[in-house]
Amino acid sequence: xxxxxIDDDQQLLNAMAEFFNAGEYQVYCACETExxxxxxxxxxxxxxxxxxxxxxxEGLDGFGVLKALRQSCPRTHVIVFSGHFSETxxxxxxxxxxxxxxxxxxxxxxxxxxxxxxxxxxx
Amino acid sequence: MLITLLDKILAPGAISTVFQPxxxxxxAGFKPVIVECLSRGPASTxxxxxxxxxxxxxxxxxxxxxxxxxxxxxxxxxxxxxRPEKFSLNVFxxxxxxxxxxxxxxxxxxxxxxxxxxxxxxxxxxxxxxxDTEIFLKSLRDIRAMGSAIALDDVGLAHSNFQRILDCDPxxxxxxxxxxxxxxxxxxxxxxxxxxxxxxxxxxxxxxAEGVETWxxxxxxxxxxxxxxxxxLLSKPAPAADLPKLLAAxxxxxxxxxxxxxxxxxxxxxxxxxxxxx
Numbered sequence: 001x002x003x004x005x006i007d008d009d010q011q012l013l014n015a016m017a018e019f020f021n022a023g024e025y026q027v028y029c030a031c032e033t034e035x036x037x038x039x040x041x042x043x044x045x046x047x048x049x050x051x052x053x054x055x056x057x058e059g060l061d062g063f064g065v066l067k068a069l070r071q072s073c074p075r076t077h078v079i080v081f082s083g084h085f086s087e088t089x090x091x092x093x094x095x096x097x098x099x100x101x102x103x104x105x106x107x108x109x110x111x112x113x114x115x116x117x118x119x120x121x122x123x
Numbered sequence: 124m125l126i127t128l129l130d131k132i133l134a135p136g137a138i139s140t141v142f143q144p145x146x147x148x149x150x151a152g153f154k155p156v157i158v159e160c161l162s163r164g165p166a167s168t169x170x171x172x173x174x175x176x177x178x179x180x181x182x183x184x185x186x187x188x189x190x191x192x193x194x195x196x197x198x199x200x201x202x203x204x205x206r207p208e209k210f211s212l213n214v215f216x217x218x219x220x221x222x223x224x225x226x227x228x229x230x231x232x233x234x235x236x237x238x239x240x241x242x243x244x245x246x247x248x249x250x251x252x253x254x255d256t257e258i259f260l261k262s263l264r265d266i267r268a269m270g271s272a273i274a275l276d277d278v279g280l281a282h283s284n285f286q287r288i289l290d291c292d293p294x295x296x297x298x299x300x301x302x303x304x305x306x307x308x309x310x311x312x313x314x315x316x317x318x319x320x321x322x323x324x325x326x327x328x329x330x331x332a333e334g335v336e337t338w339x340x341x342x343x344x345x346x347x348x349x350x351x352x353x354x355x356l357l358s359k360p361a362p363a364a365d366l367p368k369l370l371a372a373x374x375x376x377x378x379x380x381x382x383x384x385x386x387x388x389x390x391x392x393x394x395x396x397x398x399x400x401x
Contacts, residue, residue, distance in 0.1 A: 008125060010125065029169075030169060031125065031127075031128075032125075033182075034128075034179055034182035035128045035169060035175075035179055037178070037182055038169070038175045038178035038179040038182060039175055042172055042174035042175050042178060043172075043175075
């Protein structure tokens with residue numbers, strides 16, 4: 001299973017990568033929106049874990065990545081992983097194509113459970 | 124502070140160059156005539172994939188920086204080879220607009236490396252953005268004044284459009300794989316090949332078919348009077364060290380193709396292969 005982790009917190013990204021690498025996942029990482037968009041336009045992933053609050057000098061944010069994902073990989077499951085979890089943000093994330101919303105902070109086990117849950121859903 | 128992918132791409136020595144031949148194939152046989160320099164980002168990063176590298180460069184609006192890094196690396200790799208074939212470099216059309224000094228900079232590097240500018244073909248890659256035609260045309264004039272040729276890349280795909288053909292007046296039109304793929308079995312693609320062949324002839328340009336992967340595609344393209352080809356059927360991209368042997372093998376009509384695949388194709392299309400004249 002191919003999983004793309006997108007977060008600009010390098011420490012968190014490394015921890016997630018190490019955790020999923022230990023399982024049956026092919027893990028790819030991106031820490032910028034532009035890198036994330038380039039990745040989803042040129043590779044196919046089963047699951048993407050996406051931080052919404054990404055740094056970008058070009059004005060692209062997590063929603064921009066979500067839009068690119070929905071255009072390039074409409075069948076990919078997207079777990080939106082964000083520290084902003086007001087009702088408005090959660091609703092917007094799901095409306096823009098997120099499959100599931102997980103609020104930060106969450107444990108790596110919670111993330112894995114989320115991945116297993118979305119993978120059990122039909123594409 | 125976050126170290127971005129761009130920092131890693133632009134780090135000294137991070138980019139590498141591989142080479143893929145473009146061959147003339149006619150009744151006389153196979154002859155490598157151009158070697159395309161293809162850039163790869165750092166293998167340990169996502170930019171190790173060329174598609175990601177250049178998509179990312181566009182999204183970061185960093186085409187000039189990335190182009191300069193790729194071109195410098197490619198020229199340094201080409202110089203010691205001392206090959207008789209022409210060589211081609213990819214340049215974003217946007218770079219020619221945003222980096223008005225790049226052609227002069229390339230000219231200086233060619234001079235320093237004792238490479239003849241007339242051996243160089245600029246392959247222009249398009250990506251359709253707000254455009255300053257005057258600066259673009261000035262850069263094209265600079266390329267021509269230097270003695271180099273122009274190829275328009277990815278013709279048939281997205282933004283490689285007719286206006287750009289008019290602007291560039293290219294010596295070569297490189298047909299994208301989207302037109303080449305399965306062209307032997309698709310009358311619509313053959314109609315495009317026919318029209319593009321007429322267009323190229325009237326414009327005085329030569330067509331190069333990219334991404335040729337099967338004998339059937341090659342036969343169909345040849346039947347449309349195309350004689351320049353590039354693709355896995357002839358060779359995958361190779362590092363500099365392997366290039367002399369690779370080009371010699373192609374010139375001896377030994378395209379890099381597994382025998383099992385040739386045999387499979389011969390079984391599927393025996394009459395065509397037996398009638399082959401090349």
